[in-house]
Structures are given as structure tokens and as C-alpha cells.
Amino acid sequence: MTSASSPTRNAVRLGLRRGWTEFGQSISSTQDQGFYLFTGAATVGYLFLRRDTEVEGTDLLLPSVALPSILGALIAFGVIIGPAYALAMEKEDGTLLRHKAVPHGLQGYFTGQLLFQSLSLLPQMVVILVPSFLLFGDLMADPSGWLTVAWVIPLGLLATMPIGMVIGALVPSTQKVGTWGMLPVLVLTGISGIFYPIQALWAWVQVVAQVFPMYWIALGMRSAFLPDEAAALEVAGSWRTTETVVVLGIWALAGALVTPRVLRRMARRQTGSQVEAAREASLQWVR
Amino acid sequence: MRQGLPFEDERAVLQLDRIDADAVRVVTDVIDGEDASTGYASWRCHLSREASGGCRRGILGCRGAVSGTCLGGVMEPVVRVRDLRMRYGDQDVLTGVDFDVAAGEVVCLLGPNGAGKTTTIEILEGFRIRSAGEVSVLGQDPGQADEDWRARTGVVLQSWRDHPRWTPRKLLHQLGGYFAPYSTPERRRPHDIDRLLETVGLTDLADRKIATLSGGQRRRLDVAVGIVGRPELLFLDEPTAGFDPQARRQFHGLVRALADTEGTTILLTTHDLDEAEKLADRVLVLAAGRIVADDTVDGLSRRLEGEAQVRWTAAGTRHSESVPDATAFVRALFAEHGDEVQDLEVRRASLEDAYLTLVQQHEAGHGEAAARLFAEVSQ
Numbered sequence: 231m232t233s234a235s236s237p238t239r240n241a242v243r244l245g246l247r248r249g250w251t252e253f254g255q256s257i258s259s260t261q262d263q264g265f266y267l268f269t270g271a272a273t274v275g276y277l278f279l280r281r282d283t284e285v286e287g288t289d290l291l292l293p294s295v296a297l298p299s300i301l302g303a304l305i306a307f308g309v310i311i312g313p314a315y316a317l318a319m320e321k322e323d324g325t326l327l328r329h330k331a332v333p334h335g336l337q338g339y340f341t342g343q344l345l346f347q348s349l350s351l352l353p354q355m356v357v358i359l360v361p362s363f364l365l366f367g368d369l370m371a372d373p374s375g376w377l378t379v380a381w382v383i384p385l386g387l388l389a390t391m392p393i394g395m396v397i398g399a400l401v402p403s404t405q406k407v408g409t410w411g412m413l414p415v416l417v418l419t420g421i422s423g424i425f426y427p428i429q430a431l432w433a434w435v436q437v438v439a440q441v442f443p444m445y446w447i448a449l450g451m452r453s454a455f456l457p458d459e460a461a462a463l464e465v466a467g468s469w470r471t472t473e474t475v476v477v478l479g480i481w482a483l484a485g486a487l488v489t490p491r492v493l494r495r496m497a498r499r500q501t502g503s504q505v506e507a508a509r510e511a512s513l514q515w516v517r
Numbered sequence: 518m519r520q521g522l523p524f525e526d527e528r529a530v531l532q533l534d535r536i537d538a539d540a541v542r543v544v545t546d547v548i549d550g551e552d553a554s555t556g557y558a559s560w561r562c563h564l565s566r567e568a569s570g571g572c573r574r575g576i577l578g579c580r581g582a583v584s585g586t587c588l589g590g591v592m593e594p595v596v597r598v599r600d601l602r603m604r605y606g607d608q609d610v611l612t613g614v615d616f617d618v619a620a621g622e623v624v625c626l627l628g629p630n631g632a633g634k635t636t637t638i639e640i641l642e643g644f645r646i647r648s649a650g651e652v653s654v655l656g657q658d659p660g661q662a663d664e665d666w667r668a669r670t671g672v673v674l675q676s677w678r679d680h681p682r683w684t685p686r687k688l689l690h691q692l693g694g695y696f697a698p699y700s701t702p703e704r705r706r707p708h709d710i711d712r713l714l715e716t717v718g719l720t721d722l723a724d725r726k727i728a729t730l731s732g733g734q735r736r737r738l739d740v741a742v743g744i745v746g747r748p749e750l751l752f753l754d755e756p757t758a759g760f761d762p763q764a765r766r767q768f769h770g771l772v773r774a775l776a777d778t779e780g781t782t783i784l785l786t787t788h789d790l791d792e793a794e795k796l797a798d799r800v801l802v803l804a805a806g807r808i809v810a811d812d813t814v815d816g817l818s819r820r821l822e823g824e825a826q827v828r829w830t831a832a833g834t835r836h837s838e839s840v841p842d843a844t845a846f847v848r849a850l851f852a853e854h855g856d857e858v859q860d861l862e863v864r865r866a867s868l869e870d871a872y873l874t875l876v877q878q879h880e881a882g883h884g885e886a887a888a889r890l891f892a893e894v895s896q
Contacts, residue, residue, distance in 0.1 A: 236698065237664060237695075237698040237699075240694070240695070240697060240698050241695060244691060244694045244695060247691065247694075248691055251683075251687065251691070252682075255682040255683070256682075259682065320679065323676075323677055323678045323679040324674055324675075324676050324677055324679045325679040325680060327644075327674055328674060328676075328679065328680075328692065328742065329692075330644070331642075331667070331671075331672040331674065331743075332667065332668075332692055332695040332696065332746065333664040333665070333667040333668040333695050333696065333698075333699065333746075334664050334695055335692070335695055338695065500644065501639050501644045501645050502635065502639060502644065502674060502675065502754060503635055503636075503639065503645075505674070505675070505677065506675065509677045
């Protein structure tokens with residue numbers, strides 16, 4: 231039983247086990263299964279209804295073009311809103327405080343969040359990709375595209391998850407995640423070229439969209455799934471792979487620098503009184 | 518508190534509530550023992566190197582049945598608070614709190630709601646930064662304490678809806694795991710989870726989802742989480758709020774057992790005098806941001822009951838005095854002031870009365886005056 235390992239390594243190991251356990255609990259909960267099935271059905275349903283629509287200027291069908299964009303959007307959305315809600319809620323319900331009360335507990339807690347939120351993407355992808363590949367042909371132009379997927383997703387995670395964590399750390403209450411998190415992310419999704427090409431928008435909106443990581447994740451996913459000719463539809467007629475890596479890399483780096491500080495500040499301010507106040511507020515809410 | 522001999526090398530004066538086979542390994546040689554008025558046995562003895570080593574660090578390494586307080590020598594109290602002040606905005610919540618808690622003691626911070634109990638305990642837990650004053654907990658300032666310090670303390674939090682999908686067993690394994698690197702041969706950390714579940718009476722519910730537990734069951738889980746790392750010092754903030762009488766009694770037994778068998782030093786808050794009486798070796802009454810009384814419950818009531826409260830009005834001003842002999846005092850009062858004395862009232866105080874008055878006054882917004890009166894009558 232006596233463990234000679236360092237407390238930090240021990241905490242990271244416990245955090246990984248925590249993330250894995252929470253993932254297991256999530257996929258065996260009917261509530262979460264329902265959520266995954268709903269997003270899966272909505273996405274596949276939309277693509278199915280427009281399965282014969284041709285995309286202007288190409289000989290590609292809409293599902294082929296829209297699927298990678300939607301996947302990109304769901305990834306970004308999931309890892310921003312997921313951690314934002316989780317943190318906001320676990321600040322209020324005392325989960326965070328419990329970890330503050332044990333040695334190196336916060337290291338374990340955040341490790342667990344990182345793993346759990348990343349793993350949560352898997353069922354999300356599965357419920358969309360499996361039926362899509364069964365229903366629509368020619369989704370992946372070239373199998374080497376999977377290699378692109380293999381770097382776009384992790385880099386996209388690193389670029390967007392810190393945003394979610396910072397939102398979750400800063401919001402005053404769970405109910406505010408809608409205003410501070412959901413709303414901006416939805417607006418961003420709207421202008422990031424998911425449902426229509428970004429060139430259809432005003433120039434300044436295009437600039438705003440290209441500052442944020444969501445556009446680049448979707449672009450990266452399109453470059454993975456679509457044939458090279460389809461790049462003609464993009465800004466500058468190119469997949470702009472270098473720019474994708476640079477923009478996502480900058481967001482990831484900024485996240486790695488800023489997030490620990492914000493989280494430490496949040497954790498420092500956690501007290502039992504705060505949890506108690508949130509509990510009372512929620513009782514009022516119910517009544 | 519009884520003053521002991523100076524601590525010389527491996528010798529200390531201990532206040533032990535039990536001595537048995539395990540204790541003797543730590544206490545190598547009992548020089549003399551005598552009954553103290555507190556109901557404890559007070560022993561002067563030599564300590565083994567192991568125990569005195571613990572003593573030098575400030576805590577007696579309480580093993581097995583030894584739960585004791587080192588009264589003399591270099592042993593520092595586990596908790597030492599001097600002139601602690603807390604101010605939120607322009608409101609003073611704590612206006613100069615002083616107290617000590619010695620190793621192995623169960624001390625209760627008693628006071629009306631809003632007296633500053635939670636603020637005090639959160640400062641000691643290291644969850645809240647004080648405005649001013651000196652605080653030392655297990656030899657460190659909790660505001661800047663490190664993770665090693667954290668491993669020696671336990672906090673019983675009031676859970677609400679966290680970890681709903683976890684089971685008590687899984688959660689205890691998970692949170693207990695953080696203490697494993699701090700395990701020593703004398704103090705194995707964390708607790709054996711099966712035994713811990715049994716101690717808090719959750720064996721049958723160990724594999725149920727936490728969301729399905731009742732309020733009382735959840736609180737027992739909170740206690741289990743608080744002690745899973747076998748803390749030397751345990752904090753409990755209003756631990757039995759919302760308990761039914763049955764659950765409350767079980768809980769009191771659990772806390773006493775912790776203090777007696779593990780030698781855990783315990784600091785808890787409550788607004789319930791009855792609870793303080795059942796649990797605590799010593800009671801600190803907190804009112805209007807400071808400690809107005811510091812004694813055993815017995816000691817407090819003895820002092821209060823020995824005196825009577827005499828109140829009267831003379832020349833338009835209201836007077837109040839607590840005196841040992843009310844009859845003689847009143848006779849002297851009339852002799853001096855005659856007919857000027859009006860609205861005379863003589864009451865023999867009880868601790869319960871005194872505390873209830875304090876609470877009522879506090880709630881009516883006369884906290885400061887009530888605190889002064891309580892401090893006066895319990896002198």
C-alpha cells in the first residue's frame with residue numbers, strides 16, 4: 231500500500247482514473263445517451279434530407295461538404311460548453327471544494343476534467359460518423375484524410391478546451407453559462423462557415439470568424455474529408471494548412487499559459503460559504 | 518488549564534484520558550498520576566523517543582489509545598489564534614479572536630448564527646484569507662500552508678449534490694488515494710475503506726449511487742470523506758444541521774469515537790448548546806466577533822450558576838450585576854439607595870438561560886451588548 235511515488239504523479243494518476251470513471255458513468259447514463267443520440271439523429275437527419283443537394287461549383291453532394299464542418303463545430307462546441315458547464319456546476323455543488331480539501335486534489339481534479347471532456351467527444355463522433363458512412367457514399371475522399379483528422383482533433387481540443395475552462399471559472403453561476411458561454415459560441419458557429427461559405431459574409435465578420443479557432447477546426451476537417459479540388463471553395467482557394475496549425479497553435483499556447491492561472495485564482499476563492507450560498511440560491515430557484 | 522512541568526528532553530506532562538497497553542509503548546514511565554477535577558487523569562511521565570519526537574514538532578504522535586495533551590514544555594498547541602480579525606467591506610465580522618486548541622482536544626465553537634463561526638473555521642481550514650491577526654495550525658499559517666499540511670488536516674464539508682453518479686465506495690477510494698503518498702508506519706493513510714464505511718454505517722449503501730442517499734446518509738459520507746486521510750486535526754462546520762435526533766445521536770458517538778480511538782484533534786462549530794455539551798471537552802463561545810467565554814461546559818455552568826443576576830433601575834438608568842450572594846447585595850442596595858431602586862429583578866442564571874439570552878439579543882441586533890453581558894456573567 232505504501233506508495234513511493236511523488237504526490238503530483240499520484241494525483242495525476244488519480245485524475246486519470248477519475249476522468250475514466252466519469253466517462254464510464256456518462257455513457258451508461260440514459261440522460262447522456264439521450265443527448266448523444268439526439269445530436270446524432272439531428273445531424274444525420276439534416277444531412278439525409280439534403281442527401282441529393284449538389285453543392286454549387288462542384289460535383290460534390292451536400293452531406294460530403296457539410297459533415298466535416300458540422301463535426302468541427304460539434305468538437306469546438308462540446309469542449310467549450312462541456313467544461314464551462316462542468317466547472318460552473320462543480321464550483322457550486324462542492325466537487326471542487328472537496329478536491330481543495332485533499333493534498334494535490336486540484337491537480338487530480340483538472341486532470342480528470344481534461345480526460346473526461348476529451349473522451350466525451352468519442353461517442354459524439356461515433357453516433358454521427360457510423361450512420362453517415364452507412365447512409366452516404368464518398369464521405370472520405372482519400373483514406374490519408376484520417377491522418378489529418380488525427381492531428382486536427384487534438385490540436386483543436388487544445389485550442390478550445392481552455393476557453394471553456396476559463397468561461398466556467400469566471401461565470402458567477404451555472405445559469406450564467408448560457409449568456410457568457412452558449413450565446414457567443416452559437417454566434418461564432420453561425421459565422422464560421424459551417425452551414426454556408428464564410429465568403430458570403432461581410433468582410434469584417436470574416437475577419438472576426440478567422441480570429442477564433444472554430445473556423446479553423448472546421449476548415450481542417452474539410453481538408454481531411456474532401457478532395458483537393460474542393461479547396462477552390464475556400465478563402466484564397468486553399469486549405470491553408472500552415473495557417474490552421476499556426477492559429478490553433480497560438481490559441482493552444484495562450485490557453486496553456488492563461489488557464490492554470492485563472493483556475494488557481496478560482497480555486498483560491500472557493501469556500502464552503504460559497505457552496506452554501508449556491509445551495510440556498512438553488513432552493514429559491516426551485517421554489 | 519493546569520500548568521505542567523517544563524518539558525525537559527524526553528519528559529512531558531501529559532493529560533491523558535486513557536492509558537492502556539498501546540499507550541505504555543509511548544509513555545515509557547509514569548512518574549505519578551492523579552485525578553484531576555476535570556474528570557481526566559493527569560499524568561506526569563516520560564515519553565518514548567518516538568512520542569517526544571512528535572511532541573517537538575508540536576503534536577504528540579497519538580497512537581492507538583493515547584489521546585493526550587502535552588501541558589508543559591515545548592509542545593505547541595495544534596491551533597493557535599491571536600487577535601484574529603476579519604472585515605468584509607466595512608463590516609467587522611471578527612474583532613479580535615484569541616484561543617488555543619491542544620492536541621487531542623475536542624473543542625466546540627459555539628455561537629448564534631452570524632457570530633462569525635464559519636468565517637473563523639474557514640480561515641483555519643485555509644479556505645479564506647484573514648484580514649489581520651496571527652494564526653498557526655499544525656505549526657503553519659493556513660493561508661500559506663503547503664500540500665503536506667493539507668494531508669494532516671481533514672475537513673467535513675456539507676455536501677449537497679456533488680458526485681451524484683459515484684458510489685460511496687468509489688468516491689472514498691478516489692479521494693482517499695490522494696493521502697497514500699503521506700502514509701507512514703505510525704499512521705497508515707488512507708483508512709481502510711471497508712472499515713471506514715462500517716464506522717460511518719454505510720456498508721449496506723456502499724455501492725449505491727450517491728444521488729439515492731438520504732440527507733443523513735450523505736452527511737455520514739461527508740464525515741467519511743473528511744476522515745479518510747486519517748487527519749491529525751479535523752474541522753466540522755455545523756455538522757448536524759438538518760439531522761433528526763436519531764442521526765444526531767449516532768453522529769455524536771462517531772465523533773467521540775474518533776477523538777478517543779484515533780486521538781484526532783477536533784474543532785467543530787455549532788449553534789446548539791446541547792450539542793456542544795455532548796461533544797466537546799471545551800467550549801468557546803463566539804459572539805459579536807470575539808470569544809466571550811472559554812471553558813468546559815461544566816465549568817461554564819458552575820460559574821454561571823454560582824452567581825445570580827440582579828437587575829434594577831435607579832435614577833432612570835438600568836443596572837445589571839451578577840453577584841455570588843444576591844440577598845446580601847440587595848440588602849446593601851436598599852440601604853444605599855432606598856426608594857430610588859425600582860424594577861428589581863433577581864434571577865439565578867443557568868448556562869442555558871445565559872446562552873439563550875445571548876442568542877436572542879444577537880438576533881435582535883444587539884450583538885455587542887449581549888456579548889459584553891455574557892462575558893461579564895461568565896467571568
